[in-house]
Amino acid sequence: MSETIDGLFARTEDFPNPSAQARRAALVGLDDLIERLVTDAVALLDPSVMETWSVDMHGEVIPAVRALLDRTPLFVFAGDVGVGKTEVAEVIGQVIATRTDSDVTLYPLSLTARGRGAVGEMTTLLTRAFERISADFAKARRTDGSASGLGILLIDEADALAQSRELAQMHHEDRAGVNALLRGIDGMRVDRLPILTILCTNRLDALDPAVQRRAATIEVFGRPNHAQRVALLTRLLAGSLMSLSDIEALADATAETVDRPYSYTYSDLRQRLVPEIVLAAYRQRGAVDSVIAHEVLGRTAPTRPFGGATR
Ligand SMILES: Nc1ncnc2c1ncn2[C@@H]1O[C@H](COP(=O)(O)OP(=O)(O)OP(=O)(O)O)[C@@H](O)[C@H]1O
Ligand SMILES: [Mg+2]
Known part of the structure; x- marks a missing residue:
């Protein structure tokens, strides 16, 4: 079959x-x-x-x-x-x-x-x-x-x-x-x-x-909550220079905000953000750390919720 x-x-x-x-x-x-x-x-x-x-x-x-x-x-x-x-x-x-x-x-x-x-x-x-x-x-x-x-x-x-x-x-x-x-x-x-x-x-x-x-x-x-984002990021960024508190901070930064009432999705984190962080570090011949993570985050917006004007 x-x-x-x-x-x-x-x-x-x-x-x-x-x-x-x-x-x-x-x-x-x-x-x-x-x-x-x-x-x-x-x-x-x-x-x-x-x-x-x-x-x-x-x-x-x-x-x-x-x-x-x-x-x-x-x-x-x-x-x-x-x-x-x-x-x-x-x-x-x-x-x-x-x-x-x-x-x-x-x-x-x-x-x-x-x-x-x-x-x-x-x-x-x-x-x-x-x-x-x-x-x-x-x-x-x-x-x-x-x-x-x-x-x-x-x-x-x-x-x-x-x-x-x-x-x-x-x-x-x-x-x-x-x-x-x-x-x-x-x-x-x-x-x-x-x-x-x-x-x-x-x-x-x-x-x-x-x-x-x-x-x-x-x-x-639903989209991942704080604990779920921490769990996913911890797993994805294991072995990098990111400490647990760095990861907590990244999870905070991927939450919903006043201006943007939706958080990052699982796929935003796994298929876009983390691969982009790795590529950026590689291009700079540097290690994956908190600085590069936040730099990439700044230009990687989360997907709009379904039903929004654009996806
Ligand atoms: N709970 C999770 N833990 C880890 N990774 C996840 C989780 N949920 C989703 N992902 C990641 O996000 C990607 C997208 O998930 P999936 O394709 O199941 O989304 P979907 O809900 O079917 O979205 P769509 O409505 O766009 O089809 C998956 O390939 C997987 O890598
Ligand atoms: Mg699907």
């Missing part, structure tokens, strides 16, 4: 694997969140886990557990740009695989990259994706209800699905994409396929209510 599938998914990924483990380990400040998501995912995907728990606790499978198992295994990850939605969605399979000792396969589908053009194109893409993953997993459920392998369908950059309602009314066919999505996730639930769907969007407010209603979990990701 690891080959590129008809050009449909960018690439599938089988867990566990060492590179996913490294990516998981590099995530800072999200341990509790990941723990909670993994527990939820396992409970949703493998009924035997909840049934065993219920029998232990109550002597039988209580009706409330049935109600839980009827929920749709759909997570919605929402929030600003560069705050870890895609990263968590892409590595959560690693944690699930290790926890449950089963094979997990990720099917990543990016609607921005693939389905931009016509609305019909996105609809076809979604329909084909659900067909393909359903076919792969139709046989994955054992007769006792446990799963021999789990799948994660990642629908990333799903903003194209998150149309404002007025717009959706104006352009009737815009709902076709949402309908294809609903058909797909409902179909997998009815067939009890062991597949978790994760949908990432910057625009929760514009995500169709019918999609929101089905989600077992809606997680809103």
